[in-house]
Amino acid sequence: MLIETERLTLRAIEPGDAGFLTKLFNEANLDGVDAPMDLIYPISEEEEASWISSLPSRSNEAHMIVEKRRGRVPLGTISVDKMEWKNASARLRIHLTKESWEHGYGTEAIHATVAFMFDRMNIRRVWLRVDEGNARAIRCFERCGFVLEGVLREDHVRGGGWRNSLLMSMLKGDLRRGDSD
Amino acid sequence: MIEGEKVRLVALSEKNLPTYRRWVNDPEVADFLASMDFPVSMAEEREWLERAIAAEGRDVHFTIVTKLGKPVGNIALMDIHCINRSAQLGIFIGEKGFWGKGYGEDAVRALLGFAFGTMGLNRVELRLNERNGRALSCYRKCGFKLEGKKRGHLFYRGEYCNELIMGMLRKDWDKLGRRGKA
Numbered sequence: 001m002l003i004e005t006e007r008l009t010l011r012a013i014e015p016g017d018a019g020f021l022t023k024l025f026n027e028a029n030l031d032g033v034d035a036p037m038d039l040i041y042p043i044s045e046e047e048e049a050s051w052i053s054s055l056p057s058r059s060n061e062a063h064m065i066v067e068k069r070r071g072r073v074p075l076g077t078i079s080v081d082k083m084e085w086k087n088a089s090a091r092l093r094i095h096l097t098k099e100s101w102e103h104g105y106g107t108e109a110i111h112a113t114v115a116f117m118f119d120r121m122n123i124r125r126v127w128l129r130v131d132e133g134n135a136r137a138i139r140c141f142e143r144c145g146f147v148l149e150g151v152l153r154e155d156h157v158r159g160g161g162w163r164n165s166l167l168m169s170m171l172k173g174d175l176r177r178g179d180s181d
Numbered sequence: 182m183i184e185g186e187k188v189r190l191v192a193l194s195e196k197n198l199p200t201y202r203r204w205v206n207d208p209e210v211a212d213f214l215a216s217m218d219f220p221v222s223m224a225e226e227r228e229w230l231e232r233a234i235a236a237e238g239r240d241v242h243f244t245i246v247t248k249l250g251k252p253v254g255n256i257a258l259m260d261i262h263c264i265n266r267s268a269q270l271g272i273f274i275g276e277k278g279f280w281g282k283g284y285g286e287d288a289v290r291a292l293l294g295f296a297f298g299t300m301g302l303n304r305v306e307l308r309l310n311e312r313n314g315r316a317l318s319c320y321r322k323c324g325f326k327l328e329g330k331k332r333g334h335l336f337y338r339g340e341y342c343n344e345l346i347m348g349m350l351r352k353d354w355d356k357l358g359r360r361g362k363a
């Protein structure tokens with residue numbers, strides 16, 4: 001089912017999204033604190049298309065397009081992966097276009113996804129990793145109810161240096177009900 | 182084709198794929214569908230369709246269409262067991278405008294006529310979420326008997342809730358008379 005919020009729809013990724021995703025990831029500054037952490041080099045639309053065609057066979061992960069309800073404008077992606085059924089735990093990732101920042105769309109999409117994971121998927125813990133310099137994202141995660149758990153020292157390389165990440169998580173009881181939906 | 186009073190049951194069709202996908206992506210429609218979770222892509226829905234068609238013999242799926250030919254939902258007999266002559270019934274009405282108007286009930290009756298009459302089954306079973314009051318009253322009206330409760334079997338809206346098991350035997354169906362009208 002679609003995940004719907006006041007302003008957003010989270011839907012499945014379709015072959016027609018290859019162009020948008022290629023542009024989204026290629027406009028990211030690979031040395032910036034907000035680049036996707038596992039992105040190494042610019043990607044081609046063909047690579048993106050072949051990733052999309054692999055999606056139905058990927059279990060324990062779900063990748064969605066965050067779309068504005070009005071005009072069906074795609075704003076970015078939100079993903080849940082590393083789902084461990086035994087431990088009821090999953091990782092969250094989100095990447096939105098620069099133009100859509102600072103409107104609370106990230107908070108809205110994350111809140112809905114996390115609530116979906118807790119209430120529908122029977123997950124208890126959602127965790128994420130973020131560059132410690134990505135203040136904007138960290139603020140957003142804190143607003144959603146994520147709690148800082150620790151620092152992953154020099155766990156990734158970026159901009160010519162080794163950098164730290166923050167490990168954050170939200171437990172089912174941390175979700176702020178009735179806040180933004 | 183299987184004829185009801187308000188609906189027909191027809192074979193699944195590739196042409197209806199976008200409609201099927203729209204239904205299972207609708208949060209209200211998918212609310213009680215245990216197998217529906219994350220948003221469904223066309224590729225995933227196509228895989229479902231191909232699996233449903235390939236399962237012929239074990240599962241038989243139909244699209245419920247109005248007499249004017251508008252698809253309004255899907256219905257199936259699954260896990261058809263040829264020795265026990267039993268099967269599991271599953272149904273949903275995907276067009277919300279057709280909820281509460283007896284379309285599901287008519288489709289269930291039509292399918293039961295097919296299951297007991299044409300297929301010669303002895304038992305049709307179904308399971309539902311205890312909270313699904315609309316489905317429960319529909320199945321009761323069709324003549325299903327409540328047989329059991331699996332406590333805490335389903336995770337629904339953040340908590341565990343009970344699953345009900347209902348069943349109908351050929352002899353129950355025969356007693357109801359033609360087309361299941363008591």
